[in-house]
Amino acid sequence: MQTIALIGNPNCGKTTLFNTLTGTTAYVGNWPGVTVEKKEGMVNGHRILDLPGIYSLSPYSPEEKLSRRYILDEQPDLIIDVIDATNLERSLYLTTQLAELGRPLLLALNMEDLLEKEGIRIDRKRLSQMTGCPVVQISASKGTGIKALLEEIERSLDQKRLPMQPLFSNFIERYITTIIKDDYLHQIPKGRQMRWAAIKLLEADELFLASMPQPPQAFQTYIEQARKELVEHYDDDVQAIIIDQRYKVAEHIAKDCQIRTKKAKQFNFDNLATSKFGAIPLFIAIMAAVFYLSIGLVGGYTTSWLESFFAFASLHIQVLSDALQVHPLLSGILVDGIIAGVGAVLTFVPQLFVLFLLLSILEDCGYMARIAFIMDRLMRSMGLSGKSIIPLVIGTGCSVPAIMSSRTIEHQKQRELTVIVTPFIPCGAKMPVFALMLTYFFPGKWFIAPLIYLLGILAVVITGLLARALDKHKETNAFILELPRYQIPAAKNIWLQTKDRTLGFIQKAGTIILLSSIIIYLLSSYSFTLQAVDAELSMLATMGRLIAPLFAPLGFGFWQASVALLTGIAAKESIVSTLSVTIGTSSLGSFFTPDTALSYMTFILLSSPCIAAISAMFKELGSKRKLLFAVLWQTGFAYVAALLIRSATLLLL
Amino acid sequence: MYTPIISNFIVALIILLLIGFAIRTLHRQGKKENCASCGTKKNSACKGCKFADSCH
Numbered sequence: 001m002q003t004i005a006l007i008g009n010p011n012c013g014k015t016t017l018f019n020t021l022t023g024t025t026a027y028v029g030n031w032p033g034v035t036v037e038k039k040e041g042m043v044n045g046h047r048i049l050d051l052p053g054i055y056s057l058s059p060y061s062p063e064e065k066l067s068r069r070y071i072l073d074e075q076p077d078l079i080i081d082v083i084d085a086t087n088l089e090r091s092l093y094l095t096t097q098l099a100e101l102g103r104p105l106l107l108a109l110n111m112e113d114l115l116e117k118e119g120i121r122i123d124r125k126r127l128s129q130m131t132g133c134p135v136v137q138i139s140a141s142k143g144t145g146i147k148a149l150l151e152e153i154e155r156s157l158d159q160k161r162l163p164m165q166p167l168f169s170n171f172i173e174r175y176i177t178t179i180i181k182d183d184y185l186h187q188i189p190k191g192r193q194m195r196w197a198a199i200k201l202l203e204a205d206e207l208f209l210a211s212m213p214q215p216p217q218a219f220q221t222y223i224e225q226a227r228k229e230l231v232e233h234y235d236d237d238v239q240a241i242i243i244d245q246r247y248k249v250a251e252h253i254a255k256d257c258q259i260r261t262k263k264a265k266q267f268n269f270d271n272l273a274t275s276k277f278g279a280i281p282l283f284i285a286i287m288a289a290v291f292y293l294s295i296g297l298v299g300g301y302t303t304s305w306l307e308s309f310f311a312f313a314s315l316h317i318q319v320l321s322d323a324l325q326v327h328p329l330l331s332g333i334l335v336d337g338i339i340a341g342v343g344a345v346l347t348f349v350p351q352l353f354v355l356f357l358l359l360s361i362l363e364d365c366g367y368m369a370r371i372a373f374i375m376d377r378l379m380r381s382m383g384l385s386g387k388s389i390i391p392l393v394i395g396t397g398c399s400v401p402a403i404m405s406s407r408t409i410e411h412q413k414q415r416e417l418t419v420i421v422t423p424f425i426p427c428g429a430k431m432p433v434f435a436l437m438l439t440y441f442f443p444g445k446w447f448i449a450p451l452i453y454l455l456g457i458l459a460v461v462i463t464g465l466l467a468r469a470l471d472k473h474k475e476t477n478a479f480i481l482e483l484p485r486y487q488i489p490a491a492k493n494i495w496l497q498t499k500d501r502t503l504g505f506i507q508k509a510g511t512i513i514l515l516s517s518i519i520i521y522l523l524s525s526y527s528f529t530l531q532a533v534d535a536e537l538s539m540l541a542t543m544g545r546l547i548a549p550l551f552a553p554l555g556f557g558f559w560q561a562s563v564a565l566l567t568g569i570a571a572k573e574s575i576v577s578t579l580s581v582t583i584g585t586s587s588l589g590s591f592f593t594p595d596t597a598l599s600y601m602t603f604i605l606l607s608s609p610c611i612a613a614i615s616a617m618f619k620e621l622g623s624k625r626k627l628l629f630a631v632l633w634q635t636g637f638a639y640v641a642a643l644l645i646r647s648a649t650l651l652l653l
Numbered sequence: 654m655y656t657p658i659i660s661n662f663i664v665a666l667i668i669l670l671l672i673g674f675a676i677r678t679l680h681r682q683g684k685k686e687n688c689a690s691c692g693t694k695k696n697s698a699c700k701g702c703k704f705a706d707s708c709h
Contacts, residue, residue: 518672
C-alpha cells in the first residue's frame with residue numbers, strides 16, 4: 001500500500017478533493033484553516049492524507065509545522081500539490097519548496113470551472129515541462145477531471161518521477177553548490193535532500209538546525225560568511241532573499257504558462273461587507289434576519305405544533321397505561337420522563353434545522369471569512385489573535401470543534417485566551433433553552449436572540465480587554481487571512497453540514513437527554529428512603545435546595561432551576577428536558593418572570609460549557625490549573641453578568 | 654388477568670430497549686471520536702478526531 005499526501009494553500013479545495021476521492025464527508029468550509037489536523041482515507045487501495053493548508057514549508061503556525069513534519073518524516077510515495085488554478089503564481093511558491101523534498105510530485109490544478117469566468121487559460125503542457133511534474137486540471141467541487149487525476153496518480157506512483165529543482169540566481173547557487181559538496185551535509189536526517197538542507201542552513205532554519213549535529217568550525221565560518229555576503233549583496237536578510245528567489249521562480253513559471261484573456265466585471269459586495277462603517281451593522285442585520293427566519297418565523301409555527309403533538313401523545317399513552325393497569329413507575333418513566341424530556345428538546349428541531357442551514361450558507365458562500373477580516377483589528381486590540389474569530393464563528397455550531405480549531409493560533413497566550421472565551425458564543429445546544437424562554441416570556445420579540453449573540457461577543461471583548469490589561473508582554477501578531485471568493489453555496493456542503501448538526505442534535509436527544517430525563521424523573525419522584533413522594537420532597541429537590549440559595553440573587557433560587565443547571569453540564573439541551581420533567585414547560589410562568597428568565601439565559605450563555613467542551617478545553621490548555629481558572633472565570637463572569645442583566649431589567653421594566 | 658402483566662412487560666421492555674439503544678449509541682460515539690476513527694479502512698476518515706495528534 002502506498003501513501004499519497006494532499007497538500008496546498010489554505011482554501012484551495014484539498015478537503016473537497018479528499019472527500020471526492022475517498023467518498024468521505026469531512027467538514028469543508030469556505031475559509032482558510034478549516035483543516036487543522038491530518039485526515040486519512042483510502043483511494044484505489046492507497047492511503048491518502050489530507051494535510052492542513054499551508055503557504056510555505058517555513059513553519060510559522062502549528063498546522064504548517066504539522067504538514068512539514070509529516071512530509072519530511074513520513075516520506076509519502078506521492079505528493080499531490082492542490083493548486084488554486086486562479087491563483088497560480090502564489091500556489092507555485094509552495095510548489096517550489098515541495099519540489100526540493102525529493103518526492104514524486106503531481107500538480108492538481110483545481111477550480112478549473114472558475115478559470116473561464118476569471119478569463120484565465122493555463123498551458124498545462126508547458127507547466128509540466130517547467131516543473132517536471134505531471135499536471136492535471138480538475139474541479140473537485142464539480143467532480144470534473146477526477147478520472148484523469150486517478151489515472152495520473154497510478155502512473156506517478158509507478159514511475160516515481162522526481163520534479164525539477166527550482167534554480168535561484170547564480171550568486172546564491174554557488175553558495176548552495178559549495179555547501180552541498182561539504183561532508184557535513186552527509187549527516188542530514190534520513191529522507192532530507194542535500195539541496196533542501198543547504199538552503200535551510202543558509203536560512204538558519206531553527207527546526208532544521210535542531211535536527212543536525214554541531215558543524216565543524218571551518219564549515220560554520222563558511223556558512224556565516226556566505227550569509228553575510230548574501231545580506232550585503234541583496235541588502236536583505238537571508239530568509240527574505242530565498243523567499244524572493246522562490247517568488248521569482250513562481251512568477252516566471254506562471255507568466256510562461258498562464259494566459260489572461262479578460263476579466264469579467266463584477267459587483268464587489270466587499271465594498272459594503274468589509275467597509276469601516278457598514279460592516280458591523282450589516283453583520284447585525286444578517287444575524288437578525290437569520291434569527292427572525294429560524295426562531296421567529298419557523299419556530300413560531302413549529303414549536304406550538306410539536307408541543308401539541310407531544311402533549312397529545314403523552315395524554316393518550318397515559319390514558320392507555322392507566323386502562324391497562326401499567327405500574328405508575330413504568331408509565332411515569334415513559335410519559336413524564338422520556339416523552340416529556342425528549343419531546344421538549346425535539347420541539348426545537350425544525351427551528352434549529354433552519355438556523356444550522358442559514359449559518360452553513362453564510363459559511364459556505366464566504367461571508368463568515370469577511371467577519372474574521374472585520375473583527376481582526378478589534379481582536380488584536382484586546383489581546384486576541386485575528387485568527388480567534390475562526391473558533392468564535394465555529395462556536396456558533398458547537399464549542400468542541402471551535403476550541404480545537406484554536407490550535408491554528410501561534411501565540412500561546414492568545415491561544416489560551418481564545419480557548420477560554422470561545423464558549424461565550426452560544427452554541428447550537430444552548431439554542432433550545434433560549435428558544436424556550438423566548439417563546440414563553442418574550443413572544444414575538446425575536447430580536448432578543450441576536451442580542452444574546454451580542455452579549456456573548458461583549459463577554460469575549462471584556463475578557464480580552466482584561467487579559468490585555470494584565471498582560472505585561474502584550475503579544476501581537478499579524479493575521480494573514482485570505483478572503484475567499486464569494487461562491488454560490490454548494491448544495492452538497494450545505495446539506496452535509498446542516499444534516500450533521502441536526503442529526504447530532506437529535507442523536508443527543510435520543511441518548512444523553514433520554515437517559516438524563518429518566519434519572520431526573522426517578523430522582524424527582526422518590527425520596528432517599530425510596531418512597532414515591534411529591535416532587536417537593538424528592539431526592540432531587542433536596543439536592544437542588546443545597547445549591548439553590550446561591551442563585552437567589554439572580555432570581556432563580558428554586559431547586560428546579562438549579563438541578564437543570566447541573567444536568568446542563570452533561571449537555572446543555574438537558575436544561576430544557578429537566579425543566580420540562582420537573583416543572584413542565586407550560587408551568588414555567590409560575591417559576592420564572594421575564595427578568596429572571598433573562599438572568600437565567602445569561603447565566604446559561606456565559607457559564608462553563610458542557611463536559612465535552614470542558615474536556616476539549618483541558619486538552620488545548622494542557623493544565624488542570626488553567627482549566628480550573630477558565631471554568632471559574634466563565635462561571636464567575638456569568639454570575640455577575642446575570643446579576644447585572646436582572647438588575648437592569650428590573651429598572652427598565 | 655394477564656393483560657396488566659403483559660402491558661407492564663411491554664412497557665418495561667420498551668424502556669429497557671430505549672435505554673439500551675441510548676447506551677449503545679453513546680458507546681459507539683465514544684469509539685468513533687477516539688483513535689478508532691483514524692483507521693485505514695476503506696472510506697474511513699478522522700471526523701474532527703480529537704486525538705488525531707497521537708493517532709497516526
